[in-house]
Amino acid sequence: MKPSGEQEASEAAPASPDDPWKECMEVAVQLALRAGQIIRKALTEEKQVSTKTSAADLVTETDHFVENLIVSALKEKFPSHRFIAEEATAAGSKCILNDSPTWIIDPVDGTCNFVHRFPTVAVSIGFAVNQELEFGVIYHCTEERLYTGRRGQGAFCNGKRLQVSKVTDISKALILTEIGPKRDPDTLKLFLSNMERLLRAQAHGVRVIGSSTLALCHLASGAADAYYQFGLHCWDLAAATVIIREAGGVVMDTSGGPLDLMSCRVVAAGTQEMATFIAQEIQTIHYRRDDEN
Template structure:
């Protein structure tokens, strides 16, 4: 199967699975919430959505690997790896807030090749293919060209865990809030990245992220003309658990502020 065919198959898959998540969202009961840890909820909808995605992706590329939020990781036998977050924004989902997304990316030989962020509540399908641009419902999207942080809207996310760098994070948020036109915390890293790609935000930063949170969004931002790095401005945001994404114009200004509050990498990685 060529990438054009695969792209069409995946868009169809996301619409089908997204219809299921939207149906469940409109009927969801708090009695169905489970917890993997403190402030880390999941639901049968997360699990079932992931199962639907994995089953079809296995059919599309037999022998491919998986990096999933809810299920076990699977080694690839052919260089293709799917990176899946069935519901990014589960807290929003369980509280009836219609701001959540399915994130699906395909990495081939270590290179992000296809990426999708589907927001079912408003039928927004963000898609990207390496070298072919980024799209929202098949219309091209691009980052903004704003170069002044004081006129920029920046998104972020707050840590749920009581980590040793929480104080540094709060200080960084405070300084960026003071320097930017506005700051937003919407509860879905996948959608935050998609919104940077679509020119709705000028930037996004967050600590303690996982590959399934950001894989599709990283490709979206790159293909929309933006920039994605870690806090040291290195190209390791996918697996490095810290990320800055921007239109490229305000990237340095965000990093300058973050560097004042830089979290040691061993803390981010959770190593001693």
């Protein structure tokens, strides 16, 4: 089933006739919608569940099936392009971003939600050229919300333009985060300490919804004011980064410097002031870089 805004989303940011990536984005939208149908149907079915790096880092046959579907279709259409995909990386493929056109894919974001039939689940497709993110497509499978962002051309949800909030004061902010796959005592202590620091600063609340891509889309839509996480991967972040920036937001490293897509850490916010405050407030939780695999 196609979301009502799919056509509007593609028309909202028209590309010039010589735009080399227009077709790529159109294909990404169609594949995200097709993947969303499969995921939506699979939510109601029994699942074969395995673990990867920890007992909380889950994978299902649907993750593999959807990833293979997307990558196979893209390879057939764009044989010279490169790919970074979550399950292929988990299986040992190198996670390298160079100047070549590169697709960065999370087939099922929110796998733990998916396993438990908790409906906050998405498919995410990002695209980079010369190591610069060009566009992102994220499809919220159960609510049929199609989020798109194109560098220099705006961000949309089902055809309606997205705009981040302009909150600068932490005492007026709703903040989103995710726990991350590491659950050892020291990591959990740091995770909880970071939440406590923000709550002591009088944030309205801190939310964990189980899907980093959709949390970032909520930020892009203005429904939340900031997001931070340690332990997310480039496939969680690539598409959403374009969408947030095109909605007027800030995405940066937790050090306060420029975003490093491979660093497994991020702060994002509607305003520079909010992003900087959170970056200064939270303590670092160390994860191995994606490009060290």
